[in-house]
Amino acid sequence: MKYDCIIIGAGMAGLTAAIYLQRAGKNALVLESKIHGGQIINTINIENWPGDFGVSGAELMQKIYEQAKKLGAKVEYEEVIKIIDGEEKVVKTEDGEYLADAIIIATGTNPRKMSEKQTADAGNRPISYCATCDGALYKNKPVVVVGSGNTAKHEIKYLEGICSKVYHIHHDDPIPKDAEAVFVAIGRVPATEIVKDLTELDKDGFVVSGEDCKMSCPGVFVAGDCRAKAVRQLVTASSDGAIAADGVLKYLSK
Numbered sequence: 101m102k103y104d105c106i107i108i109g110a111g112m113a114g115l116t117a118a119i120y121l122q123r124a125g126k127n128a129l130v131l132e133s134k135i136h137g138g139q140i141i142n143t144i145n146i147e148n149w150p151g152d153f154g155v156s157g158a159e160l161m162q163k164i165y166e167q168a169k170k171l172g173a174k175v176e177y178e179e180v181i182k183i184i185d186g187e188e189k190v191v192k193t194e195d196g197e198y199l200a201d202a203i204i205i206a207t208g209t210n211p212r213k214m215s216e217k218q219t220a221d222a223g224n225r226p227i228s229y230c231a232t233c234d235g236a237l238y239k240n241k242p243v244v245v246v247g248s249g250n251t252a253k254h255e256i257k258y259l260e261g262i263c264s265k266v267y268h269i270h271h272d273d274p275i276p277k278d279a280e281a282v283f284v285a286i287g288r289v290p291a292t293e294i295v296k297d298l299t300e301l302d303k304d305g306f307v308v309s310g311e312d313c314k315m316s317c318p319g320v321f322v323a324g325d326c327r328a329k330a331v332r333q334l335v336t337a338s339s340d341g342a343i344a345a346d347g348v349l350k351y352l353s354k
């Protein structure tokens with residue numbers, strides 16, 4: 101079976117694109133490597149999402165996922181490992197391959213990892229990228245947070261309510277000997293490995309495109325946090341999803 105469009109990533113950008121495409125009568129397949137919802141699902145209180153004050157990321161994304169499914173979008177949980185561009189696009193996953201006329205890349209970002217030196221220093225101690233998810237495992241135990249931005253501050257505040265001691269260190273500082281787990285909050289990197297041979301990336305690895313979300317190969321669009329742009333938030337990811345879907349509709353009608 102061939103899909104009108106394959107969307108890679110079931111975060112805000114990908115699921116918004118699926119909603120727009122299904123409503124326009126197209127059949128969209130969303131491929132997701134982890135769980136639907138994307139990077140926001142561990143956030144307890146979302147800010148800057150108009151109309152929903154204090155909603156959690158998991159709650160918001162579940163509603164959007166259900167909306168996309170109700171409109172007929174298909175969601176499969178498989179990691180995309182390769183894209184072969186052509187008039188007919190081939191998307192390969194660990195389990196097989198899918199065909200489509202168009203593709204939307206909505207792969208978002210992943211947490212930045214510690215340097216090799218700092219990782220070696222952590223030894224066998226658990227490394228987490230989410231205090232809300234894993235903090236409770238270290239109740240009354242000493243932990244360390246690596247990072248200096250707002251996310252690190254947020255993680256420290258959360259862990260201080262649970263752990264006996266929360267050390268705060270910066271990128272490349274030595275890890276305190278008695279910390280039992282390492283929480284890393286040193287920014288995020290784009291998940292664009294699968295498109296690096298297909299299109300232009302900026303120096304940090306984000307996909308270069310105009311506001312029309314078009315990539316350099318015809319029929320392939322980019323949406324959300326993996327796109328080179330100034331503001332990475334839910335509203336801009338959703339907006340990109342709608343614009344990319346509109347681009348797909350125009351491309352398919354040619």
Ligand SMILES: Cc1cc2nc3c(=O)[nH]c(=O)nc-3n(C[C@H](O)[C@H](O)[C@H](O)COP(=O)(O)OP(=O)(O)OC[C@H]3O[C@@H](n4cnc5c(N)ncnc54)[C@H](O)[C@@H]3O)c2cc1C
Nearest residue numbers: 109111112113133138139147180207208324325332333334
């Ligand atoms: C801690 C934190 C708090 C935040 N709080 C707010 C907030 O309060 N308000 C706000 O507006 N924004 C907030 N943001 C930013 C917001 O979460 C993002 O801008 C938005 O979620 C980006 O959505 P996206 O769909 O582009 O990417 P993502 O949410 O990253 O989704 C991408 C999806 O693609 C999948 N994927 C990646 N590679 C592949 C592959 N090869 N194959 C298949 N699937 C793949 C991933 O698993 C992921 O599910 C926050 C971000 C973080 C990290």
